Amino acid sequence: MSFELKEFLGRFRKDSFKNLLKSEQSVLGVDIGSSSIKIVQLRKEKERAILETYGEVFTGPYGGMEIGQPVKLNAGKTAEAIKDVLKEAGAKATVARVAIPLNSSFVKVIQLPVSAEGDLENVITIEARRHVPVPISEVSLDWWVMPKTEKEKEENNKTIEVMLVAIHNDVINTYKDIIAKSGLTAAAYEMEPFGMIRSAIGRGSSTIAVIDFGASSTKMAILDYGIMRESRFISKGSHDLTRALSQSTGVDLARAEELKRRVGLSDLPEHKEIMEVMQPILSYIFHEANASLKNFQSKYKRSVSKIVFTGGGALLKGIASFGVKEFTIEVDLADPFSKTEHPVFLSNVLREIGLSFSVALGLALGEL
Ligand SMILES: Nc1ncnc2c1ncn2[C@@H]1O[C@H](COP(=O)(O)OP(=O)(O)OP(=O)(O)O)[C@@H](O)[C@H]1O
Ligand SMILES: [Mg+2]
CATH class of the missing domain: 3.30.1490.300 (Dna Ligase; domain 1)
Structure with missing residues (x-):
C-alpha cells in the first residue's frame, strides 16, 4: 500500500523474508499498548485477508497493577503476556510485524x-x-x-x-529482545501510526486525519491520498479520564472505569459533574489535535475533510459527536475488521471491539 514506509527499519528486516513466507502462511500483528497487548492473526488467500484469530491481554496484572491500568513492563514480563495471549487466542503463527510506539x-x-x-x-x-x-x-x-x-x-x-x-x-534492541523471548520472528518493526492508518482508512480517501485514543496517550496522523504527512503524539489518553473520575468521586479505578463506560459524554443534568471532570482532559486532547490540523492547513494549503477515530478510547459514548463539535469536521469511527474476511456471525462483535485492534490489524495487513 502506498502509505507503507517500505524501507522502514530495513536494516533489521530480513530482505529475503517475503520469499520465505509462503503465499498462504499466516502472519501476526503485535501491538504492545500501554494498557493491553493486542494480537491479530491473518492469512492471505487469493488477495483476501482472512481473519484467523485475535486476542487481547491486559498488562496491568503482569506488573502488579490493576486490569486496565497502564504499566511499563520489562522484556521478560511483556513476552510472558504475549505468550499468554497467543495461547489464549490459539494463534500458531510465528512470523510477526511489531508496532514501535510513536513516542x-x-x-x-x-x-x-x-x-x-x-x-x-x-x-x-x-x-x-x-x-x-x-x-x-x-x-x-x-x-x-x-x-x-x-x-x-x-x-x-x-x-x-x-x-x-x-x-x-535501545528501543529497537528492547523490542528485538521481547520478540525473541516470545518465541516469534519479527518480519518487520513498524511505527504504530502506519498500522492504525492501514486499518482505519479506505482506498481513495483524500485528505483525512486518523486519531487513535489509547489508554495513556493519543496518536494522530494526517494523510493525503493515503500518504502520511504529519503525525502527533499527545500525552493524555482515556485512562486519564478514569483516573480523574476516580480522584474526584473517591471511587476506585475499576468503578471509575465502569462509570466512564456507562455514562460516556452525556448532556443530562445528573451527569454534569462527571462531564466537568472529563471535559478539561478531552479539551486538551482535542486542542492539541486541532493544532495539528491548523499546521497542516497552513503548510499544505488544504484542509482535512474527515477525521476517523480509533483506539479503545474511541468507544467512549458520544465521542464522535463531541469531535464534530470541536473540529467542525465530519467524524467517523473506524471499523478495522471490515478489512478482513470473517464469519458473518462475528461481524457485530468485531465492529464493537475492533477499535482497540486497529494497530495490530493494520500491522498484520501490512505483512500480507
Ligand atoms: N466502552 C468504552 N468506553 C470508554 N472507554 C473505553 C471503552 N472500552 C475501552 N475504553 C478505554 O480504552 C482504553 C484502552 O484503549 P487501547 O487498548 O487502544 O489502549 P492502549 O493501546 O493499551 O494504550 P496506548 O495506545 O496509550 O498505549 C482504556 O483507557 C479504556 O478505558
Ligand atoms: Mg494503543
Missing part, C-alpha cells in the same frame, strides 16, 4: 533540493544530524521520499519531501 520514534518531514536525489543516502545522513535530537550513532535511521501531489507536479516543484524516521537503538 519512541522521531518522525519529521524534511525538504531537500531535487538535486539531492542522486546521493540521497549521504545527504540524508548529514541532514539527519541537524534534525535528530540525539547522536546519529545512537539511532537507526530510515527515510522515504514522499510522492509529489498532483499540484506539486504541476508547479514543477524543485524540492522533494522526505519522511525521516529515527528510532533509538
Whole structure:
C-alpha cells in the first residue's frame, strides 16, 4: 500500500523474508499498548485477508497493577503476556510485524533540493544530524521520499519531501529482545501510526486525519491520498479520564472505569459533574489535535475533510459527536475488521471491539 514506509527499519528486516513466507502462511500483528497487548492473526488467500484469530491481554496484572491500568513492563514480563495471549487466542503463527510506539520514534518531514536525489543516502545522513535530537550513532535511521501531489507536479516543484524516521537503538534492541523471548520472528518493526492508518482508512480517501485514543496517550496522523504527512503524539489518553473520575468521586479505578463506560459524554443534568471532570482532559486532547490540523492547513494549503477515530478510547459514548463539535469536521469511527474476511456471525462483535485492534490489524495487513 502506498502509505507503507517500505524501507522502514530495513536494516533489521530480513530482505529475503517475503520469499520465505509462503503465499498462504499466516502472519501476526503485535501491538504492545500501554494498557493491553493486542494480537491479530491473518492469512492471505487469493488477495483476501482472512481473519484467523485475535486476542487481547491486559498488562496491568503482569506488573502488579490493576486490569486496565497502564504499566511499563520489562522484556521478560511483556513476552510472558504475549505468550499468554497467543495461547489464549490459539494463534500458531510465528512470523510477526511489531508496532514501535510513536513516542519512541522521531518522525519529521524534511525538504531537500531535487538535486539531492542522486546521493540521497549521504545527504540524508548529514541532514539527519541537524534534525535528530540525539547522536546519529545512537539511532537507526530510515527515510522515504514522499510522492509529489498532483499540484506539486504541476508547479514543477524543485524540492522533494522526505519522511525521516529515527528510532533509538535501545528501543529497537528492547523490542528485538521481547520478540525473541516470545518465541516469534519479527518480519518487520513498524511505527504504530502506519498500522492504525492501514486499518482505519479506505482506498481513495483524500485528505483525512486518523486519531487513535489509547489508554495513556493519543496518536494522530494526517494523510493525503493515503500518504502520511504529519503525525502527533499527545500525552493524555482515556485512562486519564478514569483516573480523574476516580480522584474526584473517591471511587476506585475499576468503578471509575465502569462509570466512564456507562455514562460516556452525556448532556443530562445528573451527569454534569462527571462531564466537568472529563471535559478539561478531552479539551486538551482535542486542542492539541486541532493544532495539528491548523499546521497542516497552513503548510499544505488544504484542509482535512474527515477525521476517523480509533483506539479503545474511541468507544467512549458520544465521542464522535463531541469531535464534530470541536473540529467542525465530519467524524467517523473506524471499523478495522471490515478489512478482513470473517464469519458473518462475528461481524457485530468485531465492529464493537475492533477499535482497540486497529494497530495490530493494520500491522498484520501490512505483512500480507
Ligand atoms: N466502552 C468504552 N468506553 C470508554 N472507554 C473505553 C471503552 N472500552 C475501552 N475504553 C478505554 O480504552 C482504553 C484502552 O484503549 P487501547 O487498548 O487502544 O489502549 P492502549 O493501546 O493499551 O494504550 P496506548 O495506545 O496509550 O498505549 C482504556 O483507557 C479504556 O478505558
Ligand atoms: Mg494503543
